Amino acid sequence: NAGVTQTPKFQVLKTGQSMTLQCAQDMNHNSMYWYRQDPGMGLRLIYYSASEGTTDKGEVPNGYNVSRLNKREFSLRLESAAPSQTSVYFCASIGTGRDTIYFGEGSWLTVV
Amino acid sequence: LAKTTQPISMDSYEGQEVNITCSHNNIATNDYITWYQQFPSQGPRFIIQGYKTKVTNEVASLFIPADRKSSTLSLPRVSLSDTAVYYCLVGSRGAAGNKLTFGGGTRVLVKP
Numbered sequence: 001n002a003g004v005t006q007t008p009k010f011q012v013l014k015t016g017q018s019m020t021l022q023c024a025q026d027m028n029h030n031s032m033y034w035y036r037q038d039p040g041m042g043l044r045l046i047y048y049s050a051s052e053g054t055t056d057k058g059e060v061p062n063g064y065n066v067s068r069l070n071k072r073e074f075s076l077r078l079e080s081a082a083p084s085q086t087s088v089y090f091c092a093s094i095g096t097g098r099d100t101i102y103f104g105e106g107s108w109l110t111v112v
Numbered sequence: 113l114a115k116t117t118q119p120i121s122m123d124s125y126e127g128q129e130v131n132i133t134c135s136h137n138n139i140a141t142n143d144y145i146t147w148y149q150q151f152p153s154q155g156p157r158f159i160i161q162g163y164k165t166k167v168t169n170e171v172a173s174l175f176i177p178a179d180r181k182s183s184t185l186s187l188p189r190v191s192l193s194d195t196a197v198y199y200c201l202v203g204s205r206g207a208a209g210n211k212l213t214f215g216g217g218t219r220v221l222v223k224p
């Protein structure tokens with residue numbers, strides 16, 4: 001019963017490098033989300049996907065792109081990483097008619 | 113989602129009851145109130161959800177007055193392991209597909 005799985009768990013990037021954070025859920029949920037959480041701060045929504053084939057901007061989308069590859073997978077891409085993107089990234093999902101958001105364990109990203 | 117307001121932080125001692133109040137003046141008729149708990153270095157997890165009056169589970173109680181413009185999460189006899197950030201979310205049942213944003217949450221520190 002994996003729930004929401006994120007990879008990688010830890011990553012160090014140099015400024016200007018690109019990378020993709022992967023997220024997969026096995027609960028047949030329609031909606032998926034990417035959040036970032038800076039030290040001592042709350043969660044901020046980056047992008048979300050209400051259903052397969054759709055994506056929408058959240059509160060802080062600049063510098064990111066997303067892909068809803070299929071119903072299970074929702075990836076987050078940093079095209080040119082900046083130190084300001086150093087953060088913990090959480091993927092989450094919620095099913096239609098359900099009220100509980102399920103989160104992954106987080107991906108720690110450091111940009112130097 | 114309705115905007116919510118919570119205290120930034122609260123301190124308590126082991127064995128005491130902790131009550132966290134969330135204000136949601138613009139709650140809609142079909143909105144539910146859901147609380148999440150986040151431990152350091154982990155994603156948030158569901159604690160409790162309610163619509164009106166009182167809801168209790170093995171972890172907490174949720175008190176919702178008749179006007180539903182606020183709610184109070186009650187943690188009975190807290191222990192050190194209850195130190196966490198607690199988030200209040202207000203949204204319609206079947207919130208999947210919505211732009212789910214979290215506020216800053218309430219940091220609860222339980223002292224020995």
